[in-house]
Amino acid sequence: MRRFATPVIAAALVAVWVPASSGAAVASQRPSDSRAAESSAVQYTGLSSSFLSVKASNGVRLKLGVSAFESTQGTASTSVTLTNGVDDVSGETHTWSFTIPRSDFKFSSKTGNGSLKTKRELKSFGSLALAFVKKSQTKAPCTDGTGTKTTVTGTLSGTAFFNTKTGSKGWGQVGSKHQKLTFKAPNDVTLLSPGCPLGTGGQSACVKGLEWNATYNTATQVSVFGQVTKDGKKTTSTATISRSISLPSPKGAQREDILVAKEPAPKISSGNLSITTKGHAVTGSARIFDTTKSPSSYSCTAGDTTKTEHTVDYAGRWSSSGYAAHFQATGKAAAAANGKTVFTTESYS
Secondary structure, three states, X not given: OOOOOOOHHHHHHHHHHOOOOOOOOOOOOOOOHHHHHHOOOOOEEEXXXXXXXXXXXXXXXXXXXXXXXXXXXXXXXXXXXXXOOEOOOEEEEEEEEEEOOHHHEEEOOOOOOEEEEOOOOOHHHEEEEEEEEEEEEEEEEOOOOOOEEEEEEEEEEEEEEEEOOOOOOOOOEEEEEEEEEEEOOOOEEEEEOOOOOOOOOOOOEOOOEEEEEOOOEXXXXXXXXXXXXXXXXXXXXXXXXXEEEEOOOOOOOEEEEEEEEEOOOOEEEOOEEEEOOOOOXXXXXXXXXXXXXXXXXXXXXXXXXXXXEEEEEEEEEEEEEEEEEXXXXXXXXXXXXXEEEEEEEEEEO
16 A cells, blocks of 8 residues: 555645536536637646634634636636644544636636636535735646646635534634635645646655555445554654535535544554554544555655665455544544455555
């Protein structure tokens, strides 16, 4: 199993680069001839804000982030992210994604300015009316592919009102339809030319530690990923529980729930893995057993040096004894009771 964890809060904003739906509802909307000519050298355009500290209507202190995505294939979407987390160490993050007309998200590659203005697409969830103004710009070849990546940095301000619709014990409402908000730097618009794929590539960073997964819970769309990293004398063990929910309205809307918690490092004995919890944000226990191991190796980077990563996959069976996350905003998310899965040990030389 190759390392794939990323900082959760940053990932929540990047997630909008995968459209919230197939875009069938907006595919028939064609840009004007001038806009089509201007965007002919751009395949994807994405806006990513910084995180702004806000106070919800029920007094909960959160951080607010906004993203938008547009593809020349005719799709566009926007996302609102709220989190009480600290980087990828702990806390919970929720991202709501919506399909929008391409006319809601505008960006001019000539001026470097743009806007994100929703009309009624978010329905009772709220509205966004934000302006992006360019400050600087860089351009570089894509890590993968043959295209180029242009990053425009600028200011982002305007109004943002959002109703989380998470109930009386949830996170309430944030922002305002009338009071101006200013997102502090960095705020970026990224443009990818044809031949430049979405996502990031490059060689994996070298790592020492352990990764494990629960069997995916198909009934509740809950996944669990555990990670132990060793950096000198420091060992960090976390569990990340995520859940994807299709919202009943508006059409194509989705919510992603992510909880990251520091938990005890699992223990390996005779090729089996025992997983425990602190019993707070995450409760219960689990194990991975009846495993068959499979070693492999690949190139990795440690600073500026290329080394060799050594991994051993232990494919076996997952068994949960009430393993579950408890979201402050959206309630309990239980892992699958049993099934097939894998854990991996990692080292490098």
